[in-house]
Amino acid sequence: MSYVYAGYGITFIVLVLYALRVLARGRALRRALPPDER
Amino acid sequence: MTAPRWLTRALGLGALAFAAAAAIDGLWVMGPTAEQGDYSRLLVVHPPVATLAYVGFGITAIASILYLWPRTRRREWDLLAGASAEVGVVFCGLTLITGSIWGRPVWGVWWTWDARLTAEALLFALFLGYLALRRVPASDHVRARRCAIAALIACLDIPIDHYATSWWQTLHQGSSIDLLQPDKHLDTAHNVGLGLGFIALGLAFAWLVVHRYRVEQLEARYEHEALSIALEARHAEGRVEVPA
Numbered sequence: 001m002s003y004v005y006a007g008y009g010i011t012f013i014v015l016v017l018y019a020l021r022v023l024a025r026g027r028a029l030r031r032a033l034p035p036d037e038r
Numbered sequence: 039m040t041a042p043r044w045l046t047r048a049l050g051l052g053a054l055a056f057a058a059a060a061a062i063d064g065l066w067v068m069g070p071t072a073e074q075g076d077y078s079r080l081l082v083v084h085p086p087v088a089t090l091a092y093v094g095f096g097i098t099a100i101a102s103i104l105y106l107w108p109r110t111r112r113r114e115w116d117l118l119a120g121a122s123a124e125v126g127v128v129f130c131g132l133t134l135i136t137g138s139i140w141g142r143p144v145w146g147v148w149w150t151w152d153a154r155l156t157a158e159a160l161l162f163a164l165f166l167g168y169l170a171l172r173r174v175p176a177s178d179h180v181r182a183r184r185c186a187i188a189a190l191i192a193c194l195d196i197p198i199d200h201y202a203t204s205w206w207q208t209l210h211q212g213s214s215i216d217l218l219q220p221d222k223h224l225d226t227a228h229n230v231g232l233g234l235g236f237i238a239l240g241l242a243f244a245w246l247v248v249h250r251y252r253v254e255q256l257e258a259r260y261e262h263e264a265l266s267i268a269l270e271a272r273h274a275e276g277r278v279e280v281p282a
Contacts, residue, residue, distance in 0.1 A: 001076050003077060003080075003139050003140070003142060003143050004064075004065070004076055004077065004079045004080055005065075006139050007080045007083050007084070007135075007136045007139045007140065008061060008064065008065065008080075008082075008083060010132070010135055010136070010139070011083050011087065011132055011135075011136060011239075012057070012061075014128065014131075014132055014135075015128070015132075015242055015246075018128050018246065019242075019245070019246060019249070022246065022249045022250050022253055023249065025253050026249065026252055026253045026256060029253065029256035029257060029260050030256065032260060033256065033259060033260060033263060034263070
Protein backbone atom coordinates (compact mmCIF):
# COMPACT_ATOMS: atom_id res chain seq x y z
CA MET A 1 0.00 0.00 0.00
CA SER A 2 2.98 2.36 0.39
CA TYR A 3 3.04 3.00 -3.37
CA VAL A 4 -0.67 3.86 -3.28
CA TYR A 5 -0.24 6.28 -0.37
CA ALA A 6 2.74 7.83 -2.18
CA GLY A 7 0.67 8.32 -5.36
CA TYR A 8 -2.19 10.00 -3.51
CA GLY A 9 0.12 12.01 -1.25
CA ILE A 10 2.35 13.36 -4.01
CA THR A 11 -0.65 14.37 -6.15
CA PHE A 12 -2.29 16.21 -3.24
CA ILE A 13 0.93 17.92 -2.06
CA VAL A 14 2.01 19.02 -5.55
CA LEU A 15 -1.41 20.52 -6.32
CA VAL A 16 -1.64 22.31 -2.96
CA LEU A 17 1.90 23.72 -3.28
CA TYR A 18 1.22 24.86 -6.86
CA ALA A 19 -2.08 26.48 -5.81
CA LEU A 20 -0.29 28.35 -2.99
CA ARG A 21 2.42 29.50 -5.41
CA VAL A 22 -0.21 30.85 -7.85
CA LEU A 23 -2.02 32.68 -5.04
CA ALA A 24 1.25 34.13 -3.68
CA ARG A 25 2.29 35.35 -7.15
CA GLY A 26 -1.10 37.00 -7.63
CA ARG A 27 -0.89 38.73 -4.25
CA ALA A 28 2.66 39.98 -4.93
CA LEU A 29 1.60 41.42 -8.29
CA ARG A 30 -1.48 43.10 -6.80
CA ARG A 31 0.72 44.76 -4.18
CA ALA A 32 3.21 45.91 -6.83
CA LEU A 33 0.59 47.48 -9.09
CA PRO A 34 -0.91 50.89 -8.36
CA PRO A 35 -4.52 50.69 -7.05
CA ASP A 36 -6.16 51.82 -10.33
CA GLU A 37 -4.30 49.13 -12.27
CA ARG A 38 -5.54 46.20 -10.11
CA MET B 39 -13.08 37.73 -19.26
CA THR B 40 -12.81 36.80 -15.61
CA ALA B 41 -14.72 34.42 -13.33
CA PRO B 42 -16.75 35.83 -10.42
CA ARG B 43 -15.29 35.31 -6.95
CA TRP B 44 -18.18 33.13 -5.74
CA LEU B 45 -17.55 30.73 -8.63
CA THR B 46 -13.85 30.28 -7.83
CA ARG B 47 -14.71 29.73 -4.15
CA ALA B 48 -17.29 27.12 -5.12
CA LEU B 49 -14.72 25.42 -7.38
CA GLY B 50 -12.12 25.37 -4.59
CA LEU B 51 -14.49 24.08 -1.91
CA GLY B 52 -15.96 21.53 -4.32
CA ALA B 53 -12.48 20.29 -5.23
CA LEU B 54 -11.58 19.81 -1.55
CA ALA B 55 -14.87 18.03 -0.73
CA PHE B 56 -14.64 15.68 -3.72
CA ALA B 57 -10.93 15.08 -3.10
CA ALA B 58 -11.76 13.92 0.44
CA ALA B 59 -14.53 11.65 -0.91
CA ALA B 60 -12.24 10.28 -3.65
CA ALA B 61 -9.45 9.56 -1.14
CA ILE B 62 -11.85 7.79 1.25
CA ASP B 63 -13.31 5.72 -1.59
CA GLY B 64 -9.93 4.97 -3.15
CA LEU B 65 -8.08 4.09 0.02
CA TRP B 66 -10.73 2.35 2.14
CA VAL B 67 -13.90 1.52 0.18
CA MET B 68 -12.49 0.13 -3.07
CA GLY B 69 -11.23 -3.41 -2.83
CA PRO B 70 -8.10 -4.81 -4.50
CA THR B 71 -8.48 -6.32 -7.97
CA ALA B 72 -7.38 -9.81 -9.02
CA GLU B 73 -4.97 -8.44 -11.66
CA GLN B 74 -3.29 -5.54 -9.87
CA GLY B 75 -4.20 -5.98 -6.20
CA ASP B 76 -4.13 -2.78 -4.14
CA TYR B 77 -2.34 -0.85 -6.90
CA SER B 78 -5.63 -0.55 -8.81
CA ARG B 79 -6.51 2.10 -6.17
CA LEU B 80 -4.23 4.45 -8.13
CA LEU B 81 -6.99 4.46 -10.76
CA VAL B 82 -8.60 7.27 -8.75
CA VAL B 83 -5.60 9.54 -9.39
CA HIS B 84 -3.64 8.52 -12.48
CA PRO B 85 -6.24 8.52 -15.33
CA PRO B 86 -7.83 11.82 -14.19
CA VAL B 87 -4.50 13.70 -14.05
CA ALA B 88 -3.52 12.26 -17.46
CA THR B 89 -6.84 13.29 -19.02
CA LEU B 90 -6.74 16.75 -17.46
CA ALA B 91 -3.23 17.30 -18.83
CA TYR B 92 -4.73 16.69 -22.29
CA VAL B 93 -7.57 19.09 -21.45
CA GLY B 94 -5.07 21.76 -20.39
CA PHE B 95 -3.07 21.42 -23.60
CA GLY B 96 -6.29 21.23 -25.61
CA ILE B 97 -7.46 24.56 -24.17
CA THR B 98 -4.04 25.99 -25.04
CA ALA B 99 -4.42 24.75 -28.63
CA ILE B 100 -7.94 26.20 -29.02
CA ALA B 101 -6.92 29.54 -27.48
CA SER B 102 -3.85 29.60 -29.76
CA ILE B 103 -6.00 29.04 -32.86
CA LEU B 104 -8.36 31.81 -31.74
CA TYR B 105 -5.35 34.12 -31.31
CA LEU B 106 -3.87 33.24 -34.71
CA TRP B 107 -7.20 33.70 -36.49
CA PRO B 108 -7.31 37.46 -37.31
CA ARG B 109 -11.08 37.80 -36.72
CA THR B 110 -10.93 36.39 -33.20
CA ARG B 111 -7.49 37.74 -32.22
CA ARG B 112 -7.49 39.07 -28.67
CA ARG B 113 -4.72 39.30 -26.09
CA GLU B 114 -6.90 37.32 -23.65
CA TRP B 115 -6.60 34.17 -25.79
CA ASP B 116 -2.84 34.29 -25.48
CA LEU B 117 -3.08 34.75 -21.71
CA LEU B 118 -5.51 31.84 -21.44
CA ALA B 119 -3.20 29.67 -23.57
CA GLY B 120 -0.28 30.40 -21.23
CA ALA B 121 -2.30 29.82 -18.05
CA SER B 122 -3.78 26.56 -19.28
CA ALA B 123 -0.41 25.27 -20.55
CA GLU B 124 1.24 25.80 -17.17
CA VAL B 125 -1.55 23.95 -15.32
CA GLY B 126 -1.37 21.25 -18.01
CA VAL B 127 2.37 20.86 -17.39
CA VAL B 128 1.72 20.35 -13.65
CA PHE B 129 -0.87 17.65 -14.44
CA CYS B 130 1.40 16.09 -17.07
CA GLY B 131 4.23 15.94 -14.51
CA LEU B 132 1.85 14.28 -12.04
CA THR B 133 0.87 11.79 -14.75
CA LEU B 134 4.52 10.78 -15.16
CA ILE B 135 5.07 10.57 -11.39
CA THR B 136 1.90 8.61 -10.54
CA GLY B 137 2.43 6.38 -13.59
CA SER B 138 5.94 5.62 -12.41
CA ILE B 139 4.67 4.85 -8.90
CA TRP B 140 2.09 2.50 -10.45
CA GLY B 141 4.62 0.94 -12.81
CA ARG B 142 7.20 0.02 -10.18
CA PRO B 143 5.12 -2.62 -8.33
CA VAL B 144 3.02 -3.72 -11.34
CA TRP B 145 5.67 -3.85 -14.11
CA GLY B 146 8.75 -4.07 -11.91
CA VAL B 147 10.34 -0.87 -13.28
CA TRP B 148 10.03 2.82 -12.47
CA TRP B 149 10.50 3.75 -16.12
CA THR B 150 10.80 2.12 -19.53
CA TRP B 151 11.01 3.60 -23.03
CA ASP B 152 7.57 2.31 -23.89
CA ALA B 153 5.68 4.20 -26.65
CA ARG B 154 3.02 5.63 -24.29
CA LEU B 155 5.53 6.69 -21.63
CA THR B 156 7.93 8.18 -24.17
CA ALA B 157 5.13 10.13 -25.89
CA GLU B 158 3.96 11.44 -22.50
CA ALA B 159 7.51 12.48 -21.52
CA LEU B 160 7.89 14.18 -24.91
CA LEU B 161 4.60 16.05 -24.35
CA PHE B 162 5.88 17.22 -20.96
CA ALA B 163 9.19 18.38 -22.50
CA LEU B 164 7.44 20.13 -25.41
CA PHE B 165 5.19 22.15 -23.11
CA LEU B 166 8.08 22.97 -20.78
CA GLY B 167 9.71 24.39 -23.91
CA TYR B 168 6.50 26.28 -24.67
CA LEU B 169 6.55 27.85 -21.18
CA ALA B 170 10.21 28.79 -21.67
CA LEU B 171 9.34 30.36 -25.03
CA ARG B 172 6.73 32.54 -23.31
CA ARG B 173 9.57 34.04 -21.22
CA VAL B 174 11.65 35.05 -24.25
CA PRO B 175 11.45 38.86 -24.54
CA ALA B 176 9.56 40.22 -27.56
CA SER B 177 6.64 42.49 -28.31
CA ASP B 178 3.25 41.19 -27.13
CA HIS B 179 2.05 40.20 -30.59
CA VAL B 180 5.31 38.58 -31.75
CA ARG B 181 5.55 36.53 -28.56
CA ALA B 182 1.88 35.52 -28.64
CA ARG B 183 2.07 34.49 -32.31
CA ARG B 184 5.26 32.46 -31.97
CA CYS B 185 3.92 30.76 -28.80
CA ALA B 186 0.60 29.94 -30.49
CA ILE B 187 2.44 28.23 -33.37
CA ALA B 188 4.69 26.35 -30.93
CA ALA B 189 1.64 25.19 -28.93
CA LEU B 190 -0.05 23.82 -32.05
CA ILE B 191 3.11 21.92 -33.02
CA ALA B 192 3.43 20.53 -29.46
CA CYS B 193 -0.22 19.41 -29.51
CA LEU B 194 0.51 17.07 -32.44
CA ASP B 195 1.94 14.72 -29.80
CA ILE B 196 -1.42 14.39 -27.98
CA PRO B 197 -3.05 11.91 -30.42
CA ILE B 198 0.24 10.00 -30.68
CA ASP B 199 0.35 9.75 -26.88
CA HIS B 200 -3.32 8.82 -26.57
CA TYR B 201 -3.35 6.14 -29.27
CA ALA B 202 0.14 4.78 -28.50
CA THR B 203 -1.33 1.74 -26.73
CA SER B 204 -3.42 0.91 -29.83
CA TRP B 205 -0.81 1.66 -32.48
CA TRP B 206 2.12 -0.14 -30.85
CA GLN B 207 2.76 -3.08 -28.55
CA THR B 208 3.22 -1.33 -25.24
CA LEU B 209 3.84 -2.31 -21.64
CA HIS B 210 1.27 0.29 -20.67
CA GLN B 211 -2.23 -1.16 -20.52
CA GLY B 212 -5.01 0.05 -22.79
CA SER B 213 -7.98 2.01 -21.47
CA SER B 214 -9.66 0.53 -18.39
CA ILE B 215 -13.16 1.28 -19.64
CA ASP B 216 -14.59 1.44 -23.13
CA LEU B 217 -18.23 2.34 -23.65
CA LEU B 218 -18.20 0.55 -27.02
CA GLN B 219 -16.91 -2.70 -25.49
CA PRO B 220 -19.29 -3.93 -22.75
CA ASP B 221 -16.83 -6.61 -21.59
CA LYS B 222 -14.32 -3.88 -20.74
CA HIS B 223 -15.73 -2.48 -17.54
CA LEU B 224 -14.91 -1.87 -13.88
CA ASP B 225 -16.89 -2.87 -10.80
CA THR B 226 -19.13 -0.27 -9.16
CA ALA B 227 -16.65 0.74 -6.43
CA HIS B 228 -13.91 1.37 -9.00
CA ASN B 229 -16.31 3.28 -11.25
CA VAL B 230 -17.38 5.48 -8.32
CA GLY B 231 -13.74 6.04 -7.32
CA LEU B 232 -12.76 6.93 -10.86
CA GLY B 233 -15.75 9.30 -11.14
CA LEU B 234 -14.93 11.01 -7.84
CA GLY B 235 -11.30 11.34 -8.90
CA PHE B 236 -12.32 12.95 -12.18
CA ILE B 237 -14.70 15.40 -10.46
CA ALA B 238 -12.24 16.35 -7.67
CA LEU B 239 -9.26 16.83 -9.96
CA GLY B 240 -11.43 18.45 -12.65
CA LEU B 241 -12.64 21.07 -10.17
CA ALA B 242 -9.07 21.59 -8.93
CA PHE B 243 -7.93 21.99 -12.55
CA ALA B 244 -10.65 24.59 -13.24
CA TRP B 245 -9.78 26.49 -10.04
CA LEU B 246 -6.08 26.52 -10.99
CA VAL B 247 -6.73 27.70 -14.57
CA VAL B 248 -8.98 30.54 -13.37
CA HIS B 249 -6.42 31.74 -10.81
CA ARG B 250 -3.45 31.28 -13.14
CA TYR B 251 -5.32 33.28 -15.79
CA ARG B 252 -5.79 36.13 -13.31
CA VAL B 253 -2.05 36.04 -12.60
CA GLU B 254 -1.36 36.18 -16.36
CA GLN B 255 -3.54 39.30 -16.58
CA LEU B 256 -1.71 40.90 -13.65
CA GLU B 257 1.69 39.99 -15.13
CA ALA B 258 0.72 41.56 -18.46
CA ARG B 259 -0.35 44.77 -16.71
CA TYR B 260 2.77 44.77 -14.57
CA GLU B 261 5.01 44.44 -17.66
CA HIS B 262 3.39 47.49 -19.26
CA GLU B 263 3.44 49.45 -16.00
CA ALA B 264 7.11 48.63 -15.37
CA LEU B 265 7.96 49.70 -18.92
CA SER B 266 6.20 53.06 -18.58
CA ILE B 267 7.93 53.73 -15.22
CA ALA B 268 11.32 52.91 -16.77
CA LEU B 269 10.61 55.15 -19.78
CA GLU B 270 9.59 58.01 -17.50
CA ALA B 271 12.86 57.62 -15.56
CA ARG B 272 14.89 57.69 -18.80
CA HIS B 273 13.06 60.82 -19.98
CA ALA B 274 13.76 62.49 -16.64
CA GLU B 275 17.48 61.65 -16.98
CA GLY B 276 17.56 63.23 -20.44
CA ARG B 277 15.99 66.53 -19.37
CA VAL B 278 18.49 69.37 -19.05
CA GLU B 279 18.05 71.57 -16.02
CA VAL B 280 18.35 75.23 -17.11
CA PRO B 281 19.56 77.48 -14.25
CA ALA B 282 17.30 80.47 -13.62
